[in-house]
């Protein structure tokens with residue numbers, strides 16, 4: 001962190017349905033690598049995918065439990081507090097209205113999200129609004145999975161230096177040097193529904209919450225998976 005420069009604000013958006021150990025692994029890695037607080041930001045109404053298995057309030061409360069006691073990991077409910085879809089470009093415009101156009105802002109995303117960026121609303125505009133910090137994810141090879149328009153957009157933006165993210169408000173892309181983590185919310189929902197072991201894949205208080213509220217159980221009468 002550059003003590004003289006403006007602090008980098010890092011937002012980590014996701015459906016978090018549910019938050020899992022892979023999310024925490026990446027958030028901690030980004031916090032330590034960037035020396036910045038990480039704001040985990042649950043999507044209220046993800047416009048780009050099927051309806052989540054748990055309500056926005058359940059997903060946000062699981063995030064509260066996951067980050068309790070974690071240094072510099074915060075939950076940011078801004079996408080729950082508006083009644084429009086959780087498009088990232090709209091969220092970032094709100095963040096800019098709050099912090100101004102000169103504040104360094106970054107979005108933390110997984111490599112699969114980076115590969116899908118050209119499907120996001122107004123995706124080119126995102127590079128004027130934020131930096132991207134990209135976490136490696138099993139099964140996604142950035143050398144093979146990025147489309148031509150995305151590669152063109154990324155040209156000249158890559159950096160290995162976290163200080164570059166503080167030196168400009170937006171537009172740079174940094175790959176986190178994170179160990180791969182197999183965590184997957186889809187995998188966890190499928191295991192719960194199938195009655196397979198899943199508890200060790202989420203933080204312990206989140207597992208308790210899922211059991212208490214009987215989340216992701218296909219047949220409410222079935223106790224086997226919990």
Ligand SMILES: Nc1ncnc2c1ncn2[C@@H]1O[C@H](COP(=O)(O)OP(=O)(O)OP(=O)(O)O)[C@@H](O)[C@H]1O
Nearest residue numbers: 014015016022109110113137181182183184185186
């Ligand atoms: N194990 C992981 N490694 C790297 N990035 C991850 C990992 N799990 C999630 N992410 C990233 O975190 C962000 C939020 O992920 P999300 O809440 O969709 O979880 P998910 O496990 O990908 O869920 P689902 O399986 O429901 O799509 C996304 O940018 C995603 O790429």
Ligand SMILES: O=C(O)c1ccc[n+]([C@@H]2O[C@H](COP(=O)([O-])O)[C@@H](O)[C@H]2O)c1
Nearest residue numbers: 013014015043048086087088089120121
């Ligand atoms: O703005 C969009 O069009 C858009 C499309 C796909 C994903 N996103 C955001 O990317 C983040 C990760 O999404 P997901 O589906 O992997 O949980 C989350 O904050 C989403 O709101 C945003």
